[in-house]
Amino acid sequence: MEFDIGLGPRRAKPAKEPWNELEGGRVDETQTETAARTNAKLLGRPGNPLRRDQKLSSVGQKGGAVGRQPHPSRGALEERETEVGFELPDLLTERRLGNVKAVGGPSEVQFLGHGDEGIEAPQVRQLTHAQIISISPNSLLHPHERIGQTEAMGKNKPPAKYSAVGLLWRGLRKQSWPRVWREPEFKSTYDVVIIGGGVHGLATAYYLASNHGITNVAVVDKQYLGSGGSGRNTAIVRSNYLTPEGVAFYDRSLDLYNSMSNDLNLNVMFSERGHLTLAHTDSALRTMNWRAEVNKLQGINSSVITPAEIKKLTPSLDVSADTRYPILGALYHPPGGTIRHDAVVWGYARGADAYGVDLHQKTEVLDILVEGGSGPEGKGPGGKVTGVRTSKGDIHAPIVVNCTAGWASQLSNMAGVTLPITTHPLQAAVTEPVKTFLPTVVVSGSLHVYVSQTDRGELVFGASVDPVATYNMGGTLEFTEELAGHVLELMPGISKMRLLRQWAGLCDMTPDYSPVMGPTPVDGFYVDVGWGTYGFKAGPVSGEQMAACVANGTTPELIKPFELSRFTEGTLVGEKGAAAVGH
Amino acid sequence: MLLVPCPYCGPMNAADLSYNGESHRRPDPKTCTPEEWRSYLYLRENPSGWLLENWYCSSGCRRHFKIERHTLTGELRAPVLPGRKPGATQGDMK
Structure with a gap:
């Protein structure tokens, strides 16, 4: 079972600090050497595990060097982890999805993709480098490109899957999580x-x-x-834009975000919680109606709702008429939300x-x-x-x-x-974590603020860009004051909450x-x-x-x-x- | 807080002034091509360093002036009055 593909050398000993494993690119030399030695030793051992798919390809050996030759830095890992595999169901799924494609006749199945995750019969052992199977990414290529690719096949495959079985297995064997990406050597030529x-x-x-x-x-x-x-944005996604060009564009983006966890096999924690853009003036309300109509024409789920409906969706908002900027309505966009x-x-x-x-x-x-x-x-x-x-x-x-x-x-x-382009900083801030109370993303154009609650319970605030162009990412007191005032205008109930930190990111503004x-x-x-x-x-x-x-x-x-x-x-x-x- | 020295009012909080961006020469609208005009309208050097900018003292003397500002550190040089050329030798003002 392989969990990491495309990783750097594997640590010989499990790391004591699991968070170290998340940061790609930092491999210290002793570890590299140890891992390389271990790899060499394991590779030299006769009889590598046989994977089930090898049985499927009767002339697997024909592939020779172009097949699943273990990457030098990953040999040990592959070998160790193929001891448990679940090849067949995966292959069948891929086939059902139309991803597995036979190249060069039925007897020679190409396998480039993540066929090596899952459980495999541990007792069957044989050399592994003979399979040639190809799945989705390569099946998209033109034939001539595919030929050019074969040499690097061991390297060019989509990432292996993280799975619950794998989690359990690693937990039982007290294995550490490997590095998620390599630290490559510096080359002087690229395409x-x-x-x-x-x-x-x-x-x-x-x-x-x-x-x-x-x-x-x-x-x-x-x-x-x-x-x-x-790493500095407030992680809000939505597609209720105003121009048809913008709407088409962001809607495609939302689609991709929706299927991202599956595509990348990493939980991106997409929370489709609904997005409210508040209107405090008649003109703002008119713009909301305009946006809603443009969105509906484009097939985007977006509508204008009344203060009563807002209150129902988000009870913590003050929708009474006696505030300084009363909420007159909102553009409600259910597919909007946050993502990690x-x-x-x-x-x-x-x-x-x-x-x-x-x-x-x-x-x-x-x-x-x-x-x-x-x-x-x-x-x-x-x-x-x-x-x-x-x-x-x-x-x-x-x-x-x-x-x-x-x-x-x-x-x-x-x-x-x-x-x-002119570059302006945009400041954001986050509060201490509290119990979940804000179920939607709330944006107010007139009050220059947007608020959402993270899964940990912190409120994340963002504002508009600073008016003066600068590359300086320092925070300002004006921002904090203004932000606090405006947030309390919307949600008076959170007046006792404390800010945890603030930061800024650079935004490249176009005319x-x-x-x-x-x-x-x-x-x-x-x-x-x-x-x-x-x-x-x-x-x-x-x-x-x-x-x-x-x-x-x-x-x-x-x-x-x-x-x-x-x-x-x-x-x-x-x-x-x-x-x-x-x- | 950025303190911008208005040549007439003295140091002012940048929030009390209007920032009008990069200062550069306007081409003659009668003779320039549409492309030149649009380049003047939209294209910006946007350096990370010293930049000559236009400011408007909107809540003070309501006059326009130019000033050189470092876009990374926020340092400011002496403001430039109309008809004078900007120079780095006028002494830094912060």
Whole structure:
């Protein structure tokens, strides 16, 4: 039974601190050596376990080196864990789903995917490297791509499943959890370099590998994965936007979030609890009605409800008429909710890593190398990207994707591309945990605040962006004061609650509050930036679309309206429903 | 809290002023192309460092002025009055 695929060397001894295991990329050298030695020893032992699927492939040996050859760093693990496996049911399920595809005739079944989880008869033992079976990701590839992939087959497979059986097994054997992604070696050439290891960058890498078979990809991040906006947002997702472009886009994102736990096999704790946007003025109520109608036309579940209905949904809100800003109604969006943002980052990182994508943390991009452009040093429009210069050395790549927030302008300027972006901090705060009392996500545009309660019981508050553009992420007293006042306006009952902490994240604001996605005047340099205050909601779909854009060389319809050229052509997409607060 | 020195009113809380963003030259609307005009309208350098900005003293003297501000540290240099060129040598004001 295999629980980790695409992991770094395994620890020889179980770690005493389980939380250490969650942080990918930190492998100390002694452990690496020990693990490598153990691996070598185990690999040398005659008679590796036979897996059930091997019986299915009668000419399995034909596959030889291209089959399930154990990855050098994982050999021991695979061997040990295949002692318990549950191959057949999984294979049958995959087949029912149409994911298992025979390649080269019925006798030669290709297996690339997670066929190696589950329970297997421990007494059957034989060499393992002969199976060639292929499931979903590769079945999406074109034939020529599939051929090119075979060499790396042991490496390019979706992550193994976490399961209750596995949990029990590990618990009984007191096994530690392995690292979730590798710490790859620094290579000087990749097909695609993605700058930014947040939800957007990792999702792009994941979908490049899973949907398009492009796995020679590096994701570089200045700090650790998810250290920027992906770990700082208030984790709210919704799709009740105002423009048809925006609605279509975010609805796809919500779909992906819905199926994410299954796709990534990691519980992202998506809580579809309903989203309320409060209206305190007649004009706000009119806008809510407008948004509701636009949403209904697009097939989104969204409607305007009365104060009485609001009270029923969320009893802690003060809907009386004698407050300073009485609540006149609300836009109710049942599919909206919250999601655990770290899990989304880890899920995509784990998935991308399993496909063979290299995740380089603590690797700062110092320059983007461009040739033949019209600007200084051959940069700027008309040029062609040749790679990036990082703090660990140069990487040569024909395609560079800028998936950063906060530093999008800086990085694009390195390639000679000027963006319509200004960077503002957005502050958020969280209270001490209390018993659950707030069943919905509450947003008030007029009061510049949004509130949701986490599974732990903390109230998470967010506000609009600070008015002055800055890269400084320090908190301000003005924010705390204003926030407290406005929250108490909505929920007077929580006046005794204490704030636990506050933080800020950087938001790249565009003039029309819509993102900038797709190609730029510099050939091979793509951007996925300008997400303002709502990048997290759009992470999965933008990753999917950017991957399609990079892989096919054409901009998909869904993101066509958001190209950089709209600013010079004057076709802006005014997304006033963007963050629901501040504008 | 960011204290912005208005050349007329002295140090003011940034919350009492209007921030009008990056200051750059407006092209002549009669002669420039639509692309140039839109670049002027939308495109921004957005540096992490010193930046010349437009401010409006909305709850004070109601006059416009320019000032150089460091976008990472929040340091401010002396405000620039109309008709003068910005310079880094005027001494830092905080």
